[in-house]
Amino acid sequence: MPQQHRISFAFAGALLAAMATAADGAPSRFRIEVRDDGVYGITYEALAAAGLQGQPAAGLLAVHHRGDPVPIWVEDGGDGRFGPGDRLELMGRRLTGTTSSSDPHSPTNVYVLDVPTALSEGARRPARMRDPSRTEGTKAAANPPLVAHRHLEHDELLLRFAGRHEEGEELWYWAKLTQIDAEPFRQTLDLSDLDPAGSRPLDIRLRLRGWSRPARPEAGMADHRVEVTFDGRQLGAGEWNNLDGSYDLVLPSLTAAEVTPGPHELAVRVPKRIGADGNPLVDVAVIDWIGLVYPRQARLRAERDRFELDDDAARLRLAAPGRRSVILYGDGGTRQVGRRDGSDGFAFEPLAGRGFEAVADGLLLQPAGLTLDTPSTLATTDHRADYLVVTPPALRSAVEPLLELRRSQGLAVETVDIQDVYDEFNHGIPHPQALRAFLSHAWHSWRRPAPRFVLLVGDASWDTGEQPDQARYPDAAYQPGHGTAFAQVDSTPYPADRRADPNLRPPPSYSTQDGDAPRRQLRGGG
Structure with a gap:
């Protein structure tokens, strides 16, 4: 050639x-x-x-x-x-x-x-949604009954109850109820999609918890009692004691024929009760959530809607007037484009599964965030530090003077981005368990000697809903603020032998508006 x-x-x-x-x-x-x-x-x-x-x-x-x-x-x-x-x-x-x-x-x-740029050797092919319309055969009768599961909950009150605390315990509650309230707690229930011809009844469940604690228990009387009405008529009542913890009040079922589609009012109150000494009993309770289960119509209420079947079915028709297209996404990983059925409906067959998300006209949700991951190596063993600092990037420069001081004192300092901790130890999900897992790994697996000091830097608030300025905290609870705050690490990965523990100080928390806080601490100014 x-x-x-x-x-x-x-x-x-x-x-x-x-x-x-x-x-x-x-x-x-x-x-x-x-x-x-x-x-x-x-x-x-x-x-x-x-x-x-x-x-x-x-x-x-x-x-x-x-x-x-x-x-x-x-x-x-x-x-x-x-x-x-x-x-x-x-x-x-x-x-x-x-x-x-x-x-x-x-x-x-x-x-x-x-x-990736290529599929690694031996790796499985990435998971994909499948279209059941391309399969043959059906497995059950058409036109299945649909059931709605509604969960109503608002995080308005942050409460920490006395006594033993369990991991994952509920911290947020909806509303406080007392025996001296002028009006009951009222909640409108939107039952506009209820199917009055359905065979399943309307079931209502309330999750409650007692807040007040009687100084002396009353013989034959529970610590707490609530009464519930539906559209003004008495529906049920419930009693429980503080030792029960959270209490689920299951109300008597209402047949679908008794309830018309549309809005209905649920009201909850704490009744006045008189103790053995003739004085009113103090009774304070909180509502956590309300759960509803009822038969529903096969009709889209909005551009995105949830549908659940009571049984396996071969075919489902959804009424969707005014919609150009409807796609059904199954909990089992299916995606099915609806076939136009009449002037206002879409048909899906065969079906696979019982739980579906319907999306009309391609109106998909948008992520709350979309970020590129920066690779890190915290999960390896090739690290060592005396003084370990975990901080978000925005506050890194604010603590640098403190870190320079620690270096001048002969300490090996390593600064870690908290996002890298979330990425490597909790699949990117921001959560305290990621920090605990990281500290455990650093203590047990990094090069010796293990970290002696840990400094956690961040902007402190109990409000995970990122609304710290709202007055949603009872006086008995923690009041959030801005600037320097302190928080004790409540769980460490270190051995029970305190001689082997690193010096975990209550870590100062800074905001970007208080960038001089580390310098004030160095001068002893707090």
């Missing part, structure tokens, strides 16, 4: 390799932050703005949650590349607590998107 031809082929090969690299970009990882249940859409443009390079192969995109694969749908226009105009879709769930419907420490759940 002539020399010039060999050069030409070599040049062409190099050019093709460069083009492939430009298309694939570099391997990257993104955090997808969600705060509500539903189906989310993430566009190529949003990822590119967050730092995505090139146009990666669509088949390589993979999403995980807490390390488990999450099926996604990738709209790539059929060219196999994830580029301009494309998007991925995933079903996201808000973060729940161990014993509560929302996590008391963080409102943010995180799904991790990996964008």
